[in-house]
Amino acid sequence: MALSVDRSVIRDARRLVVKVGSSSLTSPTGGLDGFRLQALSTALARQALSGVRVVLVSSGAIAAGMGPLGLTRRPKDLATQQAAASAGQGQLMAAYTNAFTLHGVRVGQVLLTADDMHRRSHYVNASRTLERLLELEVVPIINENDTVATDEIRFGDNDRLAALVAHLVDADALLLLSDVDALYDGHPTEPGSRPIRTVTSAEQIAAVDISGAGSAVGTGGMATKVAAAQMATEEGVSVLLTSADKVTAALSGDEVGTLFVPTGSKSPARRRWLAHASSATGRIVLDDGAVDAVVSHRTSLLPVGITRIEGRFTAGDTVDLCDDRGLVVARGLVGYDAEELRPLVGQRLARGPRLRNGAPAPRPVVRRDDLVVL
Numbered sequence: 001m002a003l004s005v006d007r008s009v010i011r012d013a014r015r016l017v018v019k020v021g022s023s024s025l026t027s028p029t030g031g032l033d034g035f036r037l038q039a040l041s042t043a044l045a046r047q048a049l050s051g052v053r054v055v056l057v058s059s060g061a062i063a064a065g066m067g068p069l070g071l072t073r074r075p076k077d078l079a080t081q082q083a084a085a086s087a088g089q090g091q092l093m094a095a096y097t098n099a100f101t102l103h104g105v106r107v108g109q110v111l112l113t114a115d116d117m118h119r120r121s122h123y124v125n126a127s128r129t130l131e132r133l134l135e136l137e138v139v140p141i142i143n144e145n146d147t148v149a150t151d152e153i154r155f156g157d158n159d160r161l162a163a164l165v166a167h168l169v170d171a172d173a174l175l176l177l178s179d180v181d182a183l184y185d186g187h188p189t190e191p192g193s194r195p196i197r198t199v200t201s202a203e204q205i206a207a208v209d210i211s212g213a214g215s216a217v218g219t220g221g222m223a224t225k226v227a228a229a230q231m232a233t234e235e236g237v238s239v240l241l242t243s244a245d246k247v248t249a250a251l252s253g254d255e256v257g258t259l260f261v262p263t264g265s266k267s268p269a270r271r272r273w274l275a276h277a278s279s280a281t282g283r284i285v286l287d288d289g290a291v292d293a294v295v296s297h298r299t300s301l302l303p304v305g306i307t308r309i310e311g312r313f314t315a316g317d318t319v320d321l322c323d324d325r326g327l328v329v330a331r332g333l334v335g336y337d338a339e340e341l342r343p344l345v346g347q348r349l350a351r352g353p354r355l356r357n358g359a360p361a362p363r364p365v366v367r368r369d370d371l372v373v374l
């Protein structure tokens, strides 16, 4: 696959997801910075008016809610974060609605929790809604539904959410806008740190220090941005990371920021969901023969290859398929309830489609079309 390392892929993207972090929308004392939000909205409205399908993933609800709640620092406990998000999300959407409306562009609020991605039916529903908004030439503005997201069902950060949205809407490109203009080969505050212009593989930046704390109002930090870029590029999406004040240059394809080049090609939507958005409710341990069959030959998983099952899953759930050392080698939709499958574990098939006791051969535990090798 020819490596496209120039930024025209961002300029020419017909479907573009843009993620903007809290630090790029708020003033140093917290609260929304109307000027910065307006500047971003103008750039994105112009892109939308040129015919590009734009989806905005915007942080900033918690930061926007700090002022009204009299908070001078980002709250650390979940309940106060949720209260701040509740007070701030409305302000965030009001500001975006006014800013985009100045350009005659309509926006729509979409709040998601990780559960909306984990459940296949919810994922398909979110995809359908976003598709309809784009057809109606509305710019969807997405944020995590912080007010109802509990620890178990949080995305945790909008960088990961943005990568999942890029999969969901079949984006050509993902633009990550932050308070730093690129990924640096060391913490940007360290003397001698230099921007990395192009990333072609995870190995290339494995040694880069991205652990440094993010902004006072942010959640993700650089680690979540790199993880999001890798999740997107695995599925053929080009990713550009730069600062929000460079959005116009980025959308023009100028040589700004760090470009993460696609490392894989787009897989079918169902496999994309299985590999990145689904969440396993159980584990099935395979013997070596079954691992080879599933991983190397992409066959369905039959009871005979199973040595153990863990968890209380039901038919249709997502389960992890592991080898005997516990390494997850694949993920798939299981065709049995755990209690129904337990007695069949290890069952040897007689020759042909019958068990030794003459009973008809059981249906596959995970059909080949319902599994993805990780």
Ligand SMILES: Nc1ncnc2c1ncn2[C@@H]1O[C@H](COP(=O)(O)OP(=O)(O)O)[C@@H](O)[C@H]1O
Residues within 6 Å of the ligand: 020, 021, 022, 023, 024, 177, 178, 179, 180, 182, 183, 184, 185, 186, 187, 188, 208, 209, 210, 211, 212, 213, 214, 215, 216, 217, 218, 219, 220, 221, 222
């Ligand atoms: N190697 C690195 N290159 C660039 N920035 C880094 C690096 N390591 C840590 N950072 C920090 O990550 C921060 C961006 O994360 P964050 O503050 O959460 O932004 P946002 O609010 O946009 O999500 C930068 O401000 C920077 O201080």
Ligand SMILES: N[C@@H](CCC(=O)OP(=O)(O)O)C(=O)O
Residues within 6 Å of the ligand: 020, 021, 022, 023, 058, 059, 060, 061, 062, 063, 085, 143, 144, 146, 156, 157, 158, 159, 217, 218, 219, 220, 221
């Ligand atoms: N949903 C949260 C954003 C969480 C988040 O990822 O923030 P950031 O690291 O600034 O992108 C909010 O709106 O404040």
